[in-house]
Amino acid sequence: MRLLLAALAWVVCVGGVALWTSARTAVGSGTPPARAGAEGVFTVEATVSFAAEPDLFALETEGEKAAALRVTVNGAEVLRAESRVLPGRPLVSAPAPAVFAGRNELFVQAHPPQRDLARSHAVRIRVLRDGEPVAERTFWTVPGTPLAETFPLDIPAAAAPGDAHGH
């Protein structure tokens, strides 16, 4: 009987601590970025300094071809090129509802030609609001490896109509 009581007390203590810590984690996990409404139309633009080619080493899953260039924003794919992408020619996504004012997470994957992998190559990513650039990052590949970068990108909130006139 004493053993049973001891086990019960142990369950109550450990359970209580577990509940308390999980409640603290939920509170302290950071508030998700606020999503602004009517922020304008966002698009994503990618420009490569090399001829990106479909990856010869890609996993071939049903119905999906190997990509030469891929950009996702907050987990949603916004740009995908399955054929050769020419250097210096910007590739612009369709309107990307996944983008919002605040902190976004972007993932970019690009495949330089295998024969030219030993050099470093650049990829520039710009986020446009109503066609105007609002945020930009450039990445360089490590020689010998393809580019696969995840990065946060802060997009400023749209200026209030009055601000544009200097008020």
Add this chain to the structure above:
Amino acid sequence: MRWILALAAVLGLVGTAGADEPRKVVVCSTTQVADFAREVAGDRCEVKCILAPGADPHTYQPTPGDAAMVAKADLCLENGLHLEGKDWMRELARGAGKPVVTCTDGVEPLELEEHGEKVRDPHAWFSPANAARYVNAIVRGLSAMDPGGKEGFEARAKLYLLQLKVLDGWIREQVDAVPVAQRVLVTSHDAFNYFCRDYGFTSRAPVGWSTGSEVGAGMTPERRRQVVDSIRGFGVKAVFVETSVNPRMVREIAKEAGVRVGGELYSDSMGEEGSAGETYIGMMRENVLTITGALK
């Protein structure tokens, strides 16, 4: 007290449930195929290999033990393109009524002309880009056998394919240090055509695509003379023996042509456990270092 013991016993049973579930068994013909399969399967399947390190798939004779191993398999994997002499893996699988996946499905084979006949070169794994095709074929085969493991197979394959891509870039960088005129690869048998195609080498071998007795296989006096002429004509610095082929002939040719033996290459099978060539990536790395070190 008895309640607590009973509760502990029940919890113990629940905790071990699933751990006893038997793993699927995958039997592979060659060491390379088995290495790819292990990379994709992880701990979810038991991967077994019929060929031992250093064994020759062209001339291998299956044993009753191999038939017993295949009889317990859930899936068989072969290289294909007749690398396995007389298609021994396919025959074993057929005899046991087991499904077999051919890893070279999806590879564009090189065609060799031997005595007026066209033969498809089975040594496709010497191109890392082809190795990626093997891995994709294995992912499809394993996923069909074990749909519950598909996500894990694909995730592991993605990482391994990235490693193959990096390996390919690294090989290009290493080969770049060898003068173009020196890129002549003389080996025991004609196994390195895919490697030579991808990295700009000329291939020469006294023995044809197989060490067995198939069409276009074996050594002919004409091939041997061509090899000696090539070594002299190109001013080749070194020739190479292979781990799975008797080195005597290449040593004789080296002596006749007045060049040195540059080292031993892993060819139709990988190295012993614990050696640098026990994995595909290790095998390719060591081969490239041996080749570039001797030809620079």
